[in-house]
Amino acid sequence: MGPYVASVFEGTGHVRGKASGTLIASGLELSFWGGVNSETGEVIDRHHDLSGHRLQDTVLAIPSGRGSCSGSGVMLEILLNNKGPKAILLERQDDILTLGVMVAEEIFGKTIPVVTMKPNDFRAILGMKGKTIYIDSDRVSDEAFHDTHGDHTQEPTKSYFIDGMQLSDFDKELLQGLHGEASCTAIHIILRTAGLLGATELMNVTQVHVDGCIYTGPGSLLFAEKLRDWGGKVRVPTTLNSISIDQNRWREQGVDNSFGEAATKLAKAYTDMGATPTFTCAPYQLKTAPRQGEQVAWAESNAVVYANSVLGARTMKYPDFLDICVALTGRAPKSGPHLDVNRLASLILRADLPDVDTIDDSFYPILGYKVGSLAANRIPVIVGLQALAPSRDDLKAFGAAFATVSSAPMFHMLGVTPEATSLSAVVDEARQIPSVDIKMEHLVEPWQRLNSASEQQSVDLVSLGNPHFSFKEMKKLAHLCEGRTKAQEITVIVTCGRSSYGLASQAGVVEVLENFGVKFMTDTCWCMITEPIVPTTANAIMTNSAKYAHYGPGLTGRKFFLGSLMQCVEAACRGSYSKKMPQWLLNTDG
Template identity: 60%
Template sequence: MARHQSRHGRSLVYGRASGSLLASDLELSFWGGIDPQTGEIIDRHHPLSGRHVEDIIFAIPCGRGSCSGSGVILELLLNGKGPKGLIFSSLETILTLGVIVARELFGKSIPVVQLVEEDFRAMLEADYVNIDGGRVVWGDRGQVTDTAPEQPPSQHEEQSSSSQQIELTDTDKSLLSGSRGEASAAAMRIILEMSRLQGARKLLSITQVHIDGCVYTGPGSLAFAEKLLALGGRVVVPTTLNSISVDQKRWRSQGVESAFGAAAERLATVYTDMGARPTFTCAPYLLESAPRKGEQVAWAESNAVVYANSVLGAKTMKYPDFLDIAIALTGRAPNGGLHIAENRTASLCVDARKALELDVAEDLLWPVLGYCIGGFAGNRIPAVLGLEAFSPSKDDLKAFGAAFATVSSAPMFHIVGVTPEARSLEAATGSFRDVKHVELSTNDLSNCFEALNTAAKTDKVDLISLGNPHFSLPELRKLATLCHGKIKHPSKAIIVCCGRSTYGLASQAGVVEDLEEFGVQVIEDTCWCMIGDPVIPRDARVIMTNSAKYAHYGPGLTGRRIRFGGLEECVQVACQGVSDASSG
């Protein structure tokens, strides 16, 4: 390697650290991508799969996927399994927020730096890295002098979350001074820190919040919520809750380990004690409280954010866990990102017309398209051409958006002629002068379809997993219709997840009874990204799903192989035991 190099970047969280470098030029979701208890990279689709982030400098372009990445980095820092420092090439707010919370409430911190892309790529092959505020030095271990991390930063070095940079109302100042208690004051400090990072010059009022931080990632997530509650935290705007880590009504009878179940249930209770509604769904857009076009909201949960922005036309940033409750406690959010109209336009045009020859079940086309386009998009908002003639349903767009959000860090998409802000390509791209154009091929989609299948078509399927994101009432009805008159194979388990509201409507309509007669187990409150043994039978080796999101995360989360197929094929396999339908 050439002699060491030194570059200056942007210090997102000030600190000093030195260590061996673990780096990739591919984004990674910390939730579903890193085990928060061990530090192992468990995303089996990522080139760093199997490596550990403990005690190294970790560099990726940015995060992607889940908003719960902030919870994972908090757990890693609190249990000693985290990296010594983080380096990104894009402004990464989700993971940075987790570090800020660790510093603000628990006194634990690591440096976080953003380098320009050219410098980031030049660093990727280094062995050893030194971080000192915004200065990054890399090279062979013997070429790089270690920092002294115990040395405190000087006043001019440390980047402050000072409110002087942001225009505050009298109410903002009152909250910051503690007029409504220390929980709201701490929440304001976190909001202002994130506003500074995002370049927001003022705050705005929002009408509702959807909280993802109620997912139990470990003791840190519970300690955070309990601290806010103890400090008098109470939500001041209507607030819904995401899926939690257990089915509150059934986890004991399901055999869930008692310490985990009790902690997960306690976390949910803490949030409801702060005034949030116990909706417990990852699909809040299915609720009667879903926002309208143009409404300013603060939603977390990656698929919900993408759906709210793209399909409903509401305005929300991709809010990290912990920032969501901070906004709920104050009703105030950074006035930046997708809250501003000009930031919602597309910089990437994806022509999907030639890709539609893919020979898969009709309901698989949308998640495969979302997964493929999300991979091309990266952190860019895409405008997709060639799909308007298909008149996708709300459930089609749900499947597309969830798959898109799994591999893209962009908080929305446009489908020309379909989504509300894309009546034309010109409307979707707005003022962008240099829009990149990509043409999808059938081969692109076929490769994505194959990547989502880690089990062979002829492998014996043990479990059919449905409802990631949560099934809607029309999806439950469709499943019941497909099951009608058929007999489930006795060795097969089939489980579907949905929210409490949907479950209640399906029960009243007799749909739940019909499903249970076939042998479907219907679970509320939780979702597949949180479900493990023994709800997943311990002897199950192959799981089948119609969710691209779960097909991506499932191998790492469960250690099982995944078969990706359409809903009709899932029912067929539940009856026959193997997949023999054409899958393309």
């Protein structure tokens, strides 16, 4: 037997450096928000094959991230508290995770290598689980490097990626610090991201939606307060995503004082910089929602997908922290879905329609979850749904589920979404585009996966509003509750934005729902809600949100039932759920 020959791979180091650690690896994308505990570094996505693994001192290999824009915030926190990996190896470039490392490096001087590998090399790495892996700049090996492979010291960030960039006079002023330290730091981060994306110039945007106001830990607060204290002020209209607490009610809800106060300080840092306290994960419900073709910079995965797909506005999937940098400068990388060529579909999905008469509102989140799983990082166009005429709320539910398991920034729905007027309008006909049939029996597996609770478990909490409930959804819920009595032991909570809550209050809908026993929470959303609002019991949570049914088991330690809004009301009245497949699934051969 001959001597062992080390495997050496050449990749692209987006954040350069040297590191080594035991390899943990998966061929499945991972969302750090909702998928990794920011305090412990444990993978908590209970639908992922790395569930239960801890990232500390490992080399993590995954194809890319997926899901939430807040993954950059979780990445920052685990690096600052030394619970993160020693390096990350990717098959596909990931802006969100890489940005989290860049911010840790730029602001706090903490960094790890991030390397994107060629597909064949990445697959080879997957076969090395459990081995010690070494990273040196662009190189990856299962044996330590003994040569001096150049100087791997990080280049000064003030000149990073500026070569080859077409800078406007205003960009140069920002870089020179003529508009203050906060905007100077912000433009450095933007230019590093532009280099990562291959953009050669920056562009103006008309508005920003900031997701970084979610409290992921002390790092997120330090980052925002530094920018605020350096004189940061937003240059374009800026809305804020859901925060981690109901700002007006958190004390009476029993939220821990230290957490509530930290989350309050974080929200204040952003409003001090001039952002509007909208505190909603559904900014498309606001009067300020952008129009088709408008160039904006939105973060929050469901909001990005909705803006691009349903509104026809143009935004990248902005990572947390990059969002406020764009708001402070009004400048964004001219890349991604801002450009026509990057909005084309690269996957055709042909849906075999259910009987329109049997469909209920649980169809759209389950279909969105399946489509997102099939699409991965590709923009799909779904053919065959035009006759169903999905509503804006149906598309919201579809898009949120899609964004949970896909890293793609948008989808098209032929004859439904504004850009998909024809198949030729959203695909490059010169390219060979793969086509996949989706039959209704293909939706049985995602329905079963998202219904993680057993039939023997009772329900003690009905969770509604992930993403935030619209005014129309509250009216629909009020109609379904009419003449019914909620079981005394069941808690029903609706989360919504302040704007929608105000409309529902004026229309008397809030009063009707409160008489039924519904509780309302504004400002926050289910992915941020923990104990004591979600009590620790052995009972299940009932929801109509595929997004929460996916993230919830890891976030709460509870099992979930997923059903229609009507089934949620029935569970609230009975205190149980029969876990019966919807009629449109029972009619399949699956």
